[in-house]
Amino acid sequence: MKQYNFDEIVDRTGTDCIKYDALKRFFGADDILPLWVADTDFRTPDFIMEAIRERMEHEVLGYTFRGEAFSTAIIDWVKRHHNWDIREEWISFSPGVVSALTVAVLTLTNPGDKIIVQPPVYFPFFETIRGTNRQMVENPLKLVNGRYYFDLEDLEKKLDDETRMLLLCNPHNPGGMVWKSGELSALEAVCKKKNIIVVSDEIHSDLLFKGETHIPWAKVSKESEQNCIVCMAPSKTFNVAGLSTSFAVIPNPRQKKMFDKLLNTLHIHMGNIPGKVALEAAYSYGDNWLRQLMEYVEENFRFLNQYISKHLPKIRVMKPEATYLVWLDCREYGWNDKKLSQFLVENARVGLNNGARFGTGGDGFQRINIGCPRSVLKEALERMAAAFAPLQ
Numbered sequence: 001m002k003q004y005n006f007d008e009i010v011d012r013t014g015t016d017c018i019k020y021d022a023l024k025r026f027f028g029a030d031d032i033l034p035l036w037v038a039d040t041d042f043r044t045p046d047f048i049m050e051a052i053r054e055r056m057e058h059e060v061l062g063y064t065f066r067g068e069a070f071s072t073a074i075i076d077w078v079k080r081h082h083n084w085d086i087r088e089e090w091i092s093f094s095p096g097v098v099s100a101l102t103v104a105v106l107t108l109t110n111p112g113d114k115i116i117v118q119p120p121v122y123f124p125f126f127e128t129i130r131g132t133n134r135q136m137v138e139n140p141l142k143l144v145n146g147r148y149y150f151d152l153e154d155l156e157k158k159l160d161d162e163t164r165m166l167l168l169c170n171p172h173n174p175g176g177m178v179w180k181s182g183e184l185s186a187l188e189a190v191c192k193k194k195n196i197i198v199v200s201d202e203i204h205s206d207l208l209f210k211g212e213t214h215i216p217w218a219k220v221s222k223e224s225e226q227n228c229i230v231c232m233a234p235s236k237t238f239n240v241a242g243l244s245t246s247f248a249v250i251p252n253p254r255q256k257k258m259f260d261k262l263l264n265t266l267h268i269h270m271g272n273i274p275g276k277v278a279l280e281a282a283y284s285y286g287d288n289w290l291r292q293l294m295e296y297v298e299e300n301f302r303f304l305n306q307y308i309s310k311h312l313p314k315i316r317v318m319k320p321e322a323t324y325l326v327w328l329d330c331r332e333y334g335w336n337d338k339k340l341s342q343f344l345v346e347n348a349r350v351g352l353n354n355g356a357r358f359g360t361g362g363d364g365f366q367r368i369n370i371g372c373p374r375s376v377l378k379e380a381l382e383r384m385a386a387a388f389a390p391l392q
Contacts, residue, residue, distance in 0.1 A: 001288055006042050006296040007373050027351045033380045034351040038173070038325060040239045040371030044278075045289045048238060051281035052274050064273050066093060069280050074247060077283035078232070081206060084216050090251050092260055093271050095244040097203045097231040098124045101167060103266075104199045104229045104248075105132050107258040109164040116155065116166040119359030122173045122201065126359060129167075137163065140360045141175070146318055148175045150183060152190050159194045166191060168200040170217060171207075174327045174358055174367040176320025178212045181220075188220045197255075198228045203246070204323045206237040206290060209298055212321045218251060226252045229259065234282040236323075237290060245275030297324045300370040300377055307378075311385040314392060324371035328352075331364035333391065340366065348387035350380045 013020045019037040024030045043049075071088040078084050094100035101124070109115065111133040117125050118139050129136040139155045141148040168187075171178045179187075191198060200217035208214055218225040233246030250256035263269040304326060305317050316329040330340055337356040344350050344366065355365025370377055 002046075004042075004045070004289060004292050006293070007375065008043065009373055009375070010041060010043055012041065023351060027345050029345060029349075032345055032349045032351045033376065033383065035369045035372065035377070035380055036351050036353045036367070038236065038369060038371075039241050040324060040369075041373065041376065042239055042293070042371065044239045045282070045286065047285040047289075048240065048278050048281045051277050055273060055277045061273055063270070064276065066271065066276055070276060073280045073283035074232075077286075078216075078249075080287070082214055082216055082219075084219055086249050087251075089253075090249050090256065092248045092250055092256060092263065093269055094231070094246045094248050094263070095268055095271065096235075097201055097233055097246050098128065099268065100229065100231045100246065100248045101125070101199055101201065102128045102132065103259055103262050104197075105129065105134060105165065107262050108197050108229075108255060109134055112162075113165070114160070114163040116158070116163065116196070117359070118150065118166075118169070120174060120355065120362035120365070121167075121169050121358055123357045123359065125167045125169070125201075135162070138360055139166075141172075143361065146316065148172060148177055150179075150187050152186055155187075155190050156193075159190070159196065161194070163194055163196060165197045165199060168198050168217060170200050170202050171204045171214065171322035173201075173204060173323060174325055174353070174355075174362075174365075175318055176323045176325060176327065178208065178214055178321040181215055184215055184217065184220045188217075188224045192223055195227065198224065200228060200230045202230055202232050203236050205232060207294060207297070207324060208322045209294065209301075209320065214322070216249075218249065227255075228252075229255065234279050234286075237293075238278070238282040238286060240275070240278045240282065243272065243275035243278050245271055245279050247279075297370060300324075300372075300374055301326065303374060304368075304370055304377060304381065307381045307385075311381070312388055312392070314388070324369060326368050326370055327355075328366045328368055329364065330355075330366055333364075335364070337363055340364065343387065344384070348383045350383050 019034045114135045114137045115129050142151045205214040230249040235241040314332040318327040341354045353367035355362035
């Protein structure tokens with residue numbers, strides 16, 4: 001069984017990658033260590049690159065459709081990893097998960113309708129709602145003993161006859177929660193009262209810490225299955241986000257027909273050849289890679305948690321149950337987000353994600369990406385410790 005080297009440093013500069021080559025634009029400096037954008041610094045797996053190279057040897061890159069291998073790879077992967085039996089006719093292509101969210105909003109709601117979000121949460125949710133002229137209604141998560149929970153009492157108060165949809169982040173980004181069966185069932189019971197459509201972003205569902213089980217929203221109940229869109233992709237798992245290939249699973253035939261019609265109208269249903277090949281290879285041969293990846297990520301988290309506990313005791317670390325993203329509670333410093341981010345850039349020379357961008361409840365937090373070689377993570381933490389040392 002092949003062993004992968006996640007300690008390898010891969011120089012990404014000069015490839016027009018956002019994480020490294022856009023530092024000046026986003027942070028005002030290009031000499032900082034970036035642990036922000038949610039892709040990893042690990043090589044895209046060899047079995048994916050070999051499949052792409054083999055296809056590229058045929059030097060005609062014309063219009064291409066997704067054949068049976070595409071849907072079979074998805075069906076088999078989802079069954080193996082999430083014990084969910086899906087059908088080929090439920091699968092729709094999408095260039096990305098955010099694209100799928102936006103198409104879902106446009107097809108299944110009307111301008112002015114209310115859509116629920118649960119901040120702090122992945123910030124494109126906000127852009128999807130505002131950009132389509134829908135009303136965003138916040139149902140903030142509750143932070144209890146270092147973990148987020150649904151606030152169902154608040155949600156019940158906010159649902160009314162104008163509320164059409166809830167955007168769910170499952171697993172949660174940035175907190176890393178893997179929502180448990182009881183939590184999802186309780187949320188579904190509330191949504192069912194007003195016939196709320198749930199669009200579930202499950203892009204991080206493969207990236208589970210040991211002992212965790214991901215439950216796709218469509219598996220919560222028969223009712224939830226027929227009133228949802230589940231969005232998945234190989235992009236985070238296999239570091240192929242630049243290939244713009246994801247998919248939506250839509251068991252309700254009426255909803256799927258509406259979704260596909262808009263995709264076709266916008267002419268974004270075709271996809272691209274490397275993305276198609278990458279998905280098929282990832283889901284066909286990626287089990288060993290994923291196991292080793294998550295072993296490495298968990299070791300990275302243990303290293304980070306121990307280091308911060310010893311050298312940065314004012315920062316509280318939220319233990320993720322999934323993802324390679326970690327939510328850091330820096331509120332004890334008492335700074336606003338502008339000052340906190342400015343300090344990290346100017347004094348520590350590291351670039352993280354500002355918590356305020358994730359909405360209500362994100363103030364005073366930072367999101368750090370630990371999907372990198374441990375030596376890079378160590379250097380970033382050492383820079384932070386040196387900068388904060390006078391303030392401890």
